[in-house]
Amino acid sequence: MSVAIKANRLTPYMFLAPAGVILVFALLYPIGYMVYASFLDWSPSQRIGQAEFIGFRNYVNLWGDEAFRESFWVTIRFAAIVVTLEMFLGVGLALLLDRNLKGMAVLRTVFILPMMIAPIVVGLMWRYMYHPTVGIFNRTLKSMGFEGVPWLSDSTWSFIAIVIADVWQWTPFIFILALAAMQSLPRSALEAAEIDGASEWQKILLIKLPLMMPVLIVTLLLRLIDAFKVLEVILVLTNGGPGLSTEILALRIFRTAQEFQELGEAAAMSNLLLMLLMALTIGMFAYNRVQEARVARQRAAAEKDDD
Amino acid sequence: MPQIRLENLVKRYGNFEVLHGINLEMEENEFTVLVGPSGCGKSTTLRMIAGLESVSDGEIFINEKPVSNLEPKARDLAMVFQDYALYPHMNVAKNMSFALRLQRRPKKEIDEKVGVVAEMLGLTKFLHRKPGELSGGQRQRVAMGRALTRDAGTFLFDEPLSNLDAKLRGQMRAELALMRQQVQKNMIYVTHDQIEAMTLGDRIVVMHGGYIQQQGTPEELFKRPANKFVAGFLGSPPMNFLEAEVQDLSDRSFVSGKGFELVLPEDKAAAVASSSSKAVTLGIRPSDLHYSPDAEDHESVDLQVIVSEYIGAQSVLLCDCGGQKVEVELKSETPIALGETLRFAVNREGIHMFDRETEVAIR
Ligand SMILES: Nc1ncnc2c1ncn2[C@@H]1O[C@H](COP(=O)(O)OP(=O)(O)OP(=O)(O)O)[C@@H](O)[C@H]1O
Ligand SMILES: [Mg+2]
Numbered sequence: 001m002s003v004a005i006k007a008n009r010l011t012p013y014m015f016l017a018p019a020g021v022i023l024v025f026a027l028l029y030p031i032g033y034m035v036y037a038s039f040l041d042w043s044p045s046q047r048i049g050q051a052e053f054i055g056f057r058n059y060v061n062l063w064g065d066e067a068f069r070e071s072f073w074v075t076i077r078f079a080a081i082v083v084t085l086e087m088f089l090g091v092g093l094a095l096l097l098d099r100n101l102k103g104m105a106v107l108r109t110v111f112i113l114p115m116m117i118a119p120i121v122v123g124l125m126w127r128y129m130y131h132p133t134v135g136i137f138n139r140t141l142k143s144m145g146f147e148g149v150p151w152l153s154d155s156t157w158s159f160i161a162i163v164i165a166d167v168w169q170w171t172p173f174i175f176i177l178a179l180a181a182m183q184s185l186p187r188s189a190l191e192a193a194e195i196d197g198a199s200e201w202q203k204i205l206l207i208k209l210p211l212m213m214p215v216l217i218v219t220l221l222l223r224l225i226d227a228f229k230v231l232e233v234i235l236v237l238t239n240g241g242p243g244l245s246t247e248i249l250a251l252r253i254f255r256t257a258q259e260f261q262e263l264g265e266a267a268a269m270s271n272l273l274l275m276l277l278m279a280l281t282i283g284m285f286a287y288n289r290v291q292e293a294r295v296a297r298q299r300a301a302a303e304k305d306d307d
Numbered sequence: 308m309p310q311i312r313l314e315n316l317v318k319r320y321g322n323f324e325v326l327h328g329i330n331l332e333m334e335e336n337e338f339t340v341l342v343g344p345s346g347c348g349k350s351t352t353l354r355m356i357a358g359l360e361s362v363s364d365g366e367i368f369i370n371e372k373p374v375s376n377l378e379p380k381a382r383d384l385a386m387v388f389q390d391y392a393l394y395p396h397m398n399v400a401k402n403m404s405f406a407l408r409l410q411r412r413p414k415k416e417i418d419e420k421v422g423v424v425a426e427m428l429g430l431t432k433f434l435h436r437k438p439g440e441l442s443g444g445q446r447q448r449v450a451m452g453r454a455l456t457r458d459a460g461t462f463l464f465d466e467p468l469s470n471l472d473a474k475l476r477g478q479m480r481a482e483l484a485l486m487r488q489q490v491q492k493n494m495i496y497v498t499h500d501q502i503e504a505m506t507l508g509d510r511i512v513v514m515h516g517g518y519i520q521q522q523g524t525p526e527e528l529f530k531r532p533a534n535k536f537v538a539g540f541l542g543s544p545p546m547n548f549l550e551a552e553v554q555d556l557s558d559r560s561f562v563s564g565k566g567f568e569l570v571l572p573e574d575k576a577a578a579v580a581s582s583s584s585k586a587v588t589l590g591i592r593p594s595d596l597h598y599s600p601d602a603e604d605h606e607s608v609d610l611q612v613i614v615s616e617y618i619g620a621q622s623v624l625l626c627d628c629g630g631q632k633v634e635v636e637l638k639s640e641t642p643i644a645l646g647e648t649l650r651f652a653v654n655r656e657g658i659h660m661f662d663r664e665t666e667v668a669i670r
Pocket of ligand 2: 349350351466
């Protein structure tokens with residue numbers, strides 16, 4: 001093989017090199033740092049070199065930590081509930097608003113406003129609205145002759161309260177992605193379905209949703225990852241309380257590092273969260289691969305029939 | 308009894324009127340072709356019949372029943388779209404059986420129907436493939452198969468062959484003609500290709516600018532075009548048009564212009580005599596001009612060859628006739644030179660005349 005050809009083969013890697021360097025420093029270094037820190041007994045007053053290496057003790061401690069397990073379940077419950085609600089509402093809204101009426105453009109813009117507000121502001125806003133006496137919810141309830149609801153002081157209600165706030169903020173995200181997916185659907189296929197005799201519902205269930213599925217799955221994944229990491233709104237709204245009822249993992253990690261000064265343990269928790277999210281991503285990836293493989297197998301079988 | 312009838316059908320988009328009162332009757336089991344240049348409103352007409360576009364004015368009758376307020380599915384029709392409009396996530400069998408499955412027909416019946424249609428269209432091997440795994444021609448066939456499996460009373464086609472390459476289009480056209488013999492149904496076929504229109508249609512409807520120009524059998528339209536537009540639209544190479552005057556002499560009438568003077572057959576002379584205008588456009592199809600060096604002066608034209616296009620056995624010559632362009636066809640082996648002046652005899656039946664103002668045929 002001539003030198004020129006070898007050089008040609010190397011060219012793409014040379015172009016990739018700068019991106020590779022940035023990747024190492026911006027991504028791998030911090031993650032490696034965190035993984036290393038999770039094996040240390042490390043308090044903020046020490047430099048990292050002075051911290052004692054304790055192996056897997058942080059992880060073992062977490063296993064026995066009642067509070068950690070509680071916040072782990074709160075996180076799972078929270079993520080599952082909000083993402084399910086948001087998917088239904090977001091896709092439902094998109095199905096409703098996918099038509100060319102006058103003023104629809106304005107309405108669509110209004111719908112995505114919540115997503116543009118900074119999370120801290122969203123938290124403050126909802127805290128004010130949830131206020132037991134002057135908040136809009138309780139004032140309205142009382143004016144209609146009902147009892148006020150202890151939005152943020154009861155453990156069940158405060159969980160509901162953070163779910164509502166999150167759904168309010170993130171449904172628009174799913175809405176715009178679903179709407180974009182819907183508007184890129186082949187028009188004529190829908191017209192064909194209409195002529196074939198499909199009702200509005202059948203068109204949605206048999207044509208629109210299946211065709212949107214790839215986009216919806218990616219949207220779901222993105223939202224799920226985000227929901228696992230949620231912090232600011234809940235920090236402002238309930239700060240994890242009352243008790244541990246709304247203490248999601250990110251908040252637990254934040255407090256472990258900030259209040260309990262256990263940097264090593266916080267790093268271990270972060271790692272667990274990271275691994276959870278990785279498992280989700282890889283699971284989704286594997287699902288796609290399996291699907292593709294199935295299609296490929298069918299195609300091969302079909303082609304064999306051809307001969 | 309007419310199966311489908313359009314009565315004063317009007318379509319407006321806002322204030323913009325694109326169809327100006329279409330009147331059309333289609334007999335039972337007739338293959339009707341709507342043909343016309345791009346933007347003339349063919350698709351709009353078809354989509355209104357299908358129920359995909361609302362009717363602005365007028366009415367559509369199917370079996371004497373007004374349908375313009377019915378949903379597409381209540382009109383008992385099947386449609387083949389220009390881009391095929393297959394369901395990308397369903398395999399061929401599922402695509403073809405979609406309508407029947409919606410009707411909750413028994414599975415056995417569905418499989419049987421799909422099997423028969425797939426066999427007829429040569430799709431049996433592809434039943435388990437998705438549309439994305441098929442070639443353009445195969446997709447086209449699936450679209451056709453989906454419409455046939457429906458077993459609807461009326462079939463609508465919107466330029467179903469226009470996405471295929473020339474060779475495949477010719478092949479599919481032949482298959483369509485064959486299918487047309489096996490399937491006795493009302494068919495309405497939209498195309499801008501006049502060859503498709505001529506070969507497939509029992510009745511051709513020529514549209515232009517949102518109006519129907521003329522309708523009739525392919526032969527009627529070809530032999531007796533109602534106006535200059537229809538005359539120029541049908542036929543390939545297209546009809547030649549020459550500015551001319553009609554002169555009445557004592558015993559005979561002549562139509563003459565720069566570089567030619569032709570004697571008019573008696574029926575044409577009578578038609579011109581009863582019409583007011585003497586300024587006409589003379590129309591002669593290339594197929595009505597025959598190379599004939601010994602022809603009479605008043606029954607022929609002398610043409611000077613400008614360009615010769617070789618297309619196999621025939622060549623198309625672009626010629627000059629007193630400053631106006633004329634196309635003729637000639638056997639390729641005829642020895643001719645560019646710039647040479649040749650004499651072509653004019654077929655008597657091939658003389659068409661149109662009023663120069665209104666462009667309506669004088670006949
Ligand atoms: N949604 C619309 N809004 C406004 N005008 C429209 C709309 N759809 C079609 N038109 C107009 O209606 C006219 C007829 O369109 P149509 O699609 O019926 O043409 P066509 O004969 O099918 O042409 P083609 O051979 O190019 O398909 C065109 O002038 C087009 O610009
Ligand atoms: Mg069209």
